[in-house]
Amino acid sequence: MTTQSIDALLADINATRPVLEQIANKWSVLILTVVCSEPARFNAIKRRLDPITHKALTEALRRLERNGLVTRRVISSSPVAVEYAITPLGHTLRQPFSVLLCWAEEHGPCLAQAQSTYDNRVIPC
Incomplete structure (x- = not known):
């Protein structure tokens, strides 16, 4: 890979960073997974x-709502309830999140083993 192609790749990554910071945190992924199939209170x-x-x-639900990924609906009941539903834009994340969750399930044990190996290494003083 040339320096130019690395610089172009880094520019692409930097351009998408604000979007990834909004959608790729652990709670956003899990919340969208929960409301993907049906609205939830x-x-x-x-x-x-x-x-x-x-x-x-x-905080996560407000961020997702602000970014147009979920809608918030107040339900007039006693007590008042709030329901969240995924938007069409949020649905576009279903497939990539599904792949990510499958990857995490498949490779989680490998990560745990790598962490254990790292944590158990003897580091000389």
């Missing part, structure tokens, strides 16, 4: 993603 999402905190879920 806040507490149902929270239960499915235990141990996510209330604050972390709220």
Whole structure:
């Protein structure tokens, strides 16, 4: 690979970084996976993603809504409920997220083994 092609690749990566930072964090991927098949209420999402905190879920859902990936609907009931649904734009992430989740499931044990090997290395002082 030439220096020019590496520079072009880095420019492409830098151009997409803001988008990836919005969609590729662990909670966004998992939240979109939960609401991909059907709308879900806040507490149902929270239960499915235990141990996510209330604050972390709220922030992630606001970010996803701001980015046009989920919609928020207030349901008039007692008490008031909020339901989140994936948007058409959010649905475009279904296939790449599915591939990513399959990869994580398949290669998770390899990562765990590599981490264990790294952590157990004796590092001289």
